[in-house]
Amino acid sequence: MTTPALGGALGANSEVARLQTVLLHRPGDELRRLTPRNSDQLLFDGLPWVDRAQEEHDAFAELLTSRGVEVLLLGELLVETIGLSGAARMQGIAAAVSARRLGHHLAQELSEHLRTLPPAELAGVLMAGMTFDELPESPAAARSSLVRRMHHGIEFAIDPLPNLLFTRDSSFWIGQRFAITTLALPARMRETSLTDLLYAHHPRFRGARRVYESHVAPVEGGDVLLMAPGVVAVGVGERTTPAGAEALARSLFDDGLAHTVLAVPIEQRRASMHLDTVCTMVDVDAVVMYPAIVDTLSAFTITAAADHPRVTGPAPFVSAAAEAMGIEKLRVIDTGLDAVTAEREQWDDGNNTLAIAPGVVVAYDRNTETNRRLVDSGIEVLTISGSELGSGRGGPRCMSCPVARELL
Known part of the structure; x- marks a missing residue:
């Protein structure tokens, strides 16, 4: 799908008047995260092809x-937005990385890593999540983060959506x-x-x-x-x-x-x-x-x-x-x-x-x-x-x- 042209009136006051613009999300790697172990928790009744x-x-x-x-x-709008706005990048990372789940040290280190990613890669993480196996290599975190040492590799550090x-x-x-x-x-x-x-x-x-x-x-x-x-x-x-x-x-x-x-x-x-x-x-x-x-x-x-x-x-x-x-x-x-x-x-x-x-x-x-x-x-x-x-x-x-x- 091509990037939409800017402009045009936004809004609606009914369910049935002629539809002019619609927001969709093409399914991506976030669906590939579904397994028999987690599908119920992630609200899917089956594992889609x-x-x-x-x-x-x-x-x-x-x-x-x-x-x-x-x-x-x-997904396309998200990549564009992250590329255009540092504030958007920070907002997305702050919502995705939880110190309550990861602990302060690991959360801080992961946030710093995500800030370095190009827009498309960061958008992919925000949508598809990240497992502990996919966390960046860090000898310091391996020594000092109990969370990292105790979680199994395929568990999610950032949940998929x-x-x-x-x-x-x-x-x-x-x-x-x-x-x-x-x-x-x-x-x-x-x-x-x-x-x-x-x-x-x-x-x-x-x-x-x-x-x-x-x-x-x-x-x-x-x-x-x-x-x-x-x-x-x-x-x-x-x-x-x-x-x-x-x-x-x-x-x-x-x-x-x-x-x-x-x-x-x-x-x-x-x-x-x-x-x-x-x-x-x-x-x-x-x-x-x-x-x-x-x-x-x-x-x-x-x-x-x-x-x-x-x-x-x-x-x-x-x-x-x-x-x-x-x-x-x-x-x-x-x-x-x-x-x-x-x-x-x-x-x-x-x-x-x-x-x-x-x-x-x-x-x-x-x-x-x-x-x-x-x-x-x-x-x-x-x-x-x-x-x-x-x-x-x-x-x-x-x-x-x-x-x-x-x-x-």
């Missing part, structure tokens, strides 16, 4: 490009501002440091303003749906807490970026880790939704008020959303009445679609029943293969952070 995952991701990027979408690649693939979670754009999220699980927490580094130091994002950042209450981008201008739904479950949803709502209200936030409780389990694993928007008035929750999904409605936000509900999600959006009815396209098929396709991210225009979505090709029902409902479905990409439990929406859409 990395070469095939890269082929699948390249096809995803090429599909978007063919539809007029500018594709930014996180295989979930960088899912760029949706570490940031999102609303209006013409960006939000840096707080990721709930230890395996993913450092991802936001890279996103923050890009937005703070890459020329493409010069002048962009932050709307929200919390280091206390978790909010993940996969739980945030821009239902309509001024209306945001936030899933509350395994990854986003009630306190996080409330803090986000207050921030959006304070900055005039939303008038209503729908806090949507979802089951706290792996299959429904984010709201976008069970429901995504496919048109200005339509969602695709896992049928097992159509009748039970509810929402608390948080609205802006003069003194402090007002909370009402819960009420059925579909009706609460329609009322907030100012439409008569929110169309629901479910994945079929066969409970087994619906459950299988929900697990395989059948409900996790990326809208690139109203009524045009990207979906995994293997979810044939969901895709058929979308087509029957008038939605154009562009399919990609995800046999390896899906091993981390994420679909096209998870793998994409819209940086610019046409404003509705």
